[in-house]
Amino acid sequence: MIRVVVADDEAMIRVGVRSILATDPGIEVVAEAADGREAVELVRAHRPDVALLDIRMPRLDGLAAASEVRAAVPQVAVVMLTTFDEDDYVSRALGGGASGFLLKAADPRELITGVRAAADGAAYLSPRIAHKVIAQLDGGRLSRAAEARRRIESLTARERDVLALVGHGMSNQDIARELFLSEGSVKAHVSAVLARLALGNRVQAAIIAYEAGLVHTET
Numbered sequence: 723m724i725r726v727v728v729a730d731d732e733a734m735i736r737v738g739v740r741s742i743l744a745t746d747p748g749i750e751v752v753a754e755a756a757d758g759r760e761a762v763e764l765v766r767a768h769r770p771d772v773a774l775l776d777i778r779m780p781r782l783d784g785l786a787a788a789s790e791v792r793a794a795v796p797q798v799a800v801v802m803l804t805t806f807d808e809d810d811y812v813s814r815a816l817g818g819g820a821s822g823f824l825l826k827a828a829d830p831r832e833l834i835t836g837v838r839a840a841a842d843g844a845a846y847l848s849p850r851i852a853h854k855v856i857a858q859l860d861g862g863r864l865s866r867a868a869e870a871r872r873r874i875e876s877l878t879a880r881e882r883d884v885l886a887l888v889g890h891g892m893s894n895q896d897i898a899r900e901l902f903l904s905e906g907s908v909k910a911h912v913s914a915v916l917a918r919l920a921l922g923n924r925v926q927a928a929i930i931a932y933e934a935g936l937v938h939t940e941t
Contacts, residue, residue, distance in 0.1 A: 724749045724841040727768060729761035729787065730776040730803070735826070739774065739803070742830045749837060758782030762790045765798055771841040777804040777811055785814050792819040792922075799840035803833070812851055819923045822846040842893035843909075845925045870933035876918050882936070884911040888924055889931025 726743060728751055730736050736754045743749045752768050755761035759781040765773050773791050777784040788800045801822035802815045815823055821840040824832055825848045832848055839846035874882060880901075887897045894912065898905045912924070921927050931937050 724772060724837060725752045725768065725770040726750065726772045726774055726837060727753045727755065727761065727764050727770045728774045729755035729758065729764075729779065729784070731756050731779045732776075735776070739833065742833050743837065746834050746838075749834065756780075758784055758787035761787050762794070765791050765795055769795060770798060772799045772801055772837050774801050774803050774837065777802055777806060777815075785811070785818060788815065788820055789818045799843075801836050801840050801846070816925045817922070821923060821925065823851045824848050825850060839891075839893065842895060843912075843924070844891060844893040844896075845923070845928060846891070847925075866933045867935060870930050871935070873919055873930065874934050874936075877915060881911055881915050881918070884908060885915050885927060885931050886936040888912065888915070889928045889937035891928065 726749060728736055728739050730739065733756070740751045740754070743751055752770055753764040755764050758775070758779045761773065761775055761779075762782065775784040775787055779787070782790075784802060784804070788802065791798055791800055799821040800819065801824060802820050803824045803826060804811065805826050812823060822836045822845060824836045824846070828848050836846040874885065877885065883901060884897060887900055892900065894905050894908045897903070898908045901908070915927060916922070919927065919930060921930065928937070
């Protein structure tokens with residue numbers, strides 16, 4: 723069972739999110755918060771698999787709450803759910819360790835997909851957000867590609883294989899099947915890649931994989 727804490731300052735949004743997630747029998751909302759500070763406290767208390775946070779909330783905004791959650795309970799995956807897709811929000815969320823970024827106006831099925839992906843150790847961006855990220859990367863692709871290729875030279879061949887599949891959005895379980903490894907081995911390789919490249923999360927790893935040419939734009 724995937725356990726989720728939902729945080730949004732609008733009660734109707736919380737009810738809607740709970741209702742959508744309730745359609746998946748493998749997901750349970752264990753607590754709801756009306757502001758960012760309460761969200762951090764509930765995550766500390768319940769230790770869920772996923773914290774689903776709105777960005778604009780009182781007392782503590784979602785981005786600051788995400789940073790506190792990642793620092794206090796790093797095993798909890800953070801997914802941002804918001805009406806806003808400004809570039810600054812996206813970059814700050816992903817740079818702060820969020821595993822996903824979802825828009826409230828998106829198809830409700832994306833919510834379940836994003837929560838499941840985060841709980842499984844993968845990353846998920848709403849397609850509109852993914853397109854923005856790719857467009858930003860393409861803007862300075864040549865210089866960033868050279869730097870990314872230099873950085874991944876420190877990886878072993880197996881670690882590069884794993885990085886490429888992380889870049890394709892695969893979960894640890896999917897990577898294990900693809901490379902005929904145990905899931906524990908995949909987790910160890912992912913941790914090694916993040917450590918060697920000084921990355922905070924799988925989203926950042928996926929970006930490096932893209933920049934280094936391990937993932938193509940159409941993917």
